[in-house]
Amino acid sequence: MAKKADSLINSSTSAEITLSLIKRIAPGEKEFFVSDTAVTGFAIRVRTTGAMTYLVIYRFGSGREAPTRRYTIGSTKKVTPDEARRVAKTVLAQVVQGGDPAKEKSADRASPTFDTLKDDYLRTVDAKQKSATYKLYARWLNIASETLGRKKAKDVATGEIEKLHVSLKDKPITANRVLSTVSSMYTWGMDTKAIPKIENPASGIKKYPEDNRERYLTSEELGRLGDAIREAETDGIPWDPDPEKKIKHAPKSENRRIKIDQFSAAAIRLFILTGARRGEILKLKWSNVDLQRGLLFLDDSKTRKKTIILNGPAQLILTELPKVGPYVVPGEPKVLDGGKIQHRPRSDLKRPWHHVRKRAGLDASADDPKLRVRIHDLRHTHASVGVEANLSLQIIGKLLGHTQMKTTERYAHLADDPKRHASDLIGSKIVDAMGDRPRRENVHSLRPGKS
Numbered sequence: 001m002a003k004k005a006d007s008l009i010n011s012s013t014s015a016e017i018t019l020s021l022i023k024r025i026a027p028g029e030k031e032f033f034v035s036d037t038a039v040t041g042f043a044i045r046v047r048t049t050g051a052m053t054y055l056v057i058y059r060f061g062s063g064r065e066a067p068t069r070r071y072t073i074g075s076t077k078k079v080t081p082d083e084a085r086r087v088a089k090t091v092l093a094q095v096v097q098g099g100d101p102a103k104e105k106s107a108d109r110a111s112p113t114f115d116t117l118k119d120d121y122l123r124t125v126d127a128k129q130k131s132a133t134y135k136l137y138a139r140w141l142n143i144a145s146e147t148l149g150r151k152k153a154k155d156v157a158t159g160e161i162e163k164l165h166v167s168l169k170d171k172p173i174t175a176n177r178v179l180s181t182v183s184s185m186y187t188w189g190m191d192t193k194a195i196p197k198i199e200n201p202a203s204g205i206k207k208y209p210e211d212n213r214e215r216y217l218t219s220e221e222l223g224r225l226g227d228a229i230r231e232a233e234t235d236g237i238p239w240d241p242d243p244e245k246k247i248k249h250a251p252k253s254e255n256r257r258i259k260i261d262q263f264s265a266a267a268i269r270l271f272i273l274t275g276a277r278r279g280e281i282l283k284l285k286w287s288n289v290d291l292q293r294g295l296l297f298l299d300d301s302k303t304r305k306k307t308i309i310l311n312g313p314a315q316l317i318l319t320e321l322p323k324v325g326p327y328v329v330p331g332e333p334k335v336l337d338g339g340k341i342q343h344r345p346r347s348d349l350k351r352p353w354h355h356v357r358k359r360a361g362l363d364a365s366a367d368d369p370k371l372r373v374r375i376h377d378l379r380h381t382h383a384s385v386g387v388e389a390n391l392s393l394q395i396i397g398k399l400l401g402h403t404q405m406k407t408t409e410r411y412a413h414l415a416d417d418p419k420r421h422a423s424d425l426i427g428s429k430i431v432d433a434m435g436d437r438p439r440r441e442n443v444h445s446l447r448p449g450k451s
Contacts, residue, residue, distance in 0.1 A: 009034060017044060017054075017081045025052060033057075042088040044076060052076040054084035056091045060100045069102035107196075114156060115149040117194060118142075121185045140174070140181040153189065158201045165205055172208035179205060215377040216384040221362060222272075228360040232258070232352070233265040237359045263329045264352035266317050271375055273314040275382030275400050278375050280308070283345045284328040291315060306401045349375065 010028035015021055017036045025034060027050040036042040041058050054073040059066040071091050073084050091101045112120070118141045126134045147164055148156055161182060168175035183202035189195040217225065231237055236257025270281050280298055288297045294315050296308040310318070324330045325343035334342040353375055357363050362373040379400070386396045 017042065017085070019081060022052065022076050022081070026050075036085070036088075039085055039088055039092070041092055042085055054079060054081075054088070056088045056101075058092060058095045058102075060095070060103070069100065071102040071105065108152070111152050111154050111196075112189075112194060113149065114151050114153045115145055117153040117185060117189050118145055118149075120194060121188050124188065136177070137181050140178045141185065143168070143174070143178050144182050153186075154195045154198055156201050158199075158204065161202050162205050169208070173210055176207045176210065179207060214380050215373055217362075217373065217377070217381040221360070221373075222381070224360040225272075225356070225362065228356045229260075229265050229268055231359065232260045232356050233262060235259075237355050239355075258355050260352040260355065262321065263324075263346070264349055266321050267329045267346070267349060268353065268356065268375075268378070269317055270314055272378040272382055273311060273317070274308050275379045276308055277379060278349075280306075282329055282348070285326050286323055286328055287326065289318060289328065291319060308401070309399065 006024065008026045009015075009021070009024050010026045010032070012032040012034070014035045014037050016038050017034065021034070022044070025044070025046055027046060027048050029048070031045065031047050034044045034046065041056050043055055043057055044052050045055055046052050053075050056071040056073065058069055058071070060069050061067070073079060073087050073091075076084075079087075094101050122134065122138055122141065125137050129137075144161075144164060147167075148160060151160075161179070165175050165179050168178065179202055183200055186195070186198075186200045186202060190197055190200075228237070236259040239256050239258055241256075267281050270276065271278070274281075274296070276296075280296075284296065284298075288299065290297065291310075294310040296310060298306040298308065318328070321328065325333070327343060327345040329346045331344040331346040334344060336342050354363075357373055383396050383400060386399065387393070
């Protein structure tokens, strides 16, 4: 007859948990626990399948009403009793100090990965921001996901974000956008309680310097641009065959002309006359145009609903423009099944703008790449003309549809500045003292109309 100490254990009991004890445990008809007599709260859970795991059972709080918690340590096949007992003591010490290890472990397990947080954040961006914004955010966050995607979002360290930022050093603007978007994602995550309150791992990282390129056309450049547009829509812009390419039947020089359509010419003029964004003009519908009151009512601009005031020249352009379908600047219509015509806006002005810009001498230059003028620079030029006409930044901001004054302040340096007056006064006194005052006829005003 076997000794009682060596009998199988298949129901709840208390005993010192050792390797020899574990060998005697067998699964019962239902789940049961073997509690350790050496450390109160330390136990083995035995499932009906025979699987056994170490765990700590404790009450969080005081009194009989305090909830019971179970903290799982690991399988008896992977952890020895002594190792498990040491972990149990550490867990119980945390409980004594007011901690709740089981809840913390559960929260950690449920904590989202970087990829999960990214997907949740982008769903919010998609619902509340414009589609273009969503696409940009998705692009930048996907770059970060390549290295951080599987990590728990709360465990991503600042050093890892810094390493990612440095890896993109060859594309500094992209690197900075990735950094800013990751930072925004973490701020959103903490605000919505998707992740616990932590120090934003993307904060405190120095960004790469950016050349905030803002190009303003001078009066002389505006004149050249106007000439180029008129030539392009009438006679056409002359072109020469590429000497490096063999062209068998090149047209005669008098026939080598590139013409742009009236809608492209109108769009370029409207960009600079209204200060509107590219999409605001290209997607403009005649139903949004009120020529009688001189207004454009935009349903979906970058800043949502927006009203653009049409000046006299802009009104004249729209008045003389023929209506071909619902869009002011029509694109190539699409023929649907059944022969139905789907009208579409023009997607871009790359070709006409390329030819006009080149003819006006505003294209890229190997000596000065900043010479190239973008369509968006026409919006900047519209604002700069207003500032130099002594219009307030507040008025300029309203005309451009800025929702934040900070955006308009980029044009502040174009306005008359007290520092300029102070510098002129100091310079005047210095040249008087030195006897070097220049003759008036040799002084050229930097701003037309300013004396």
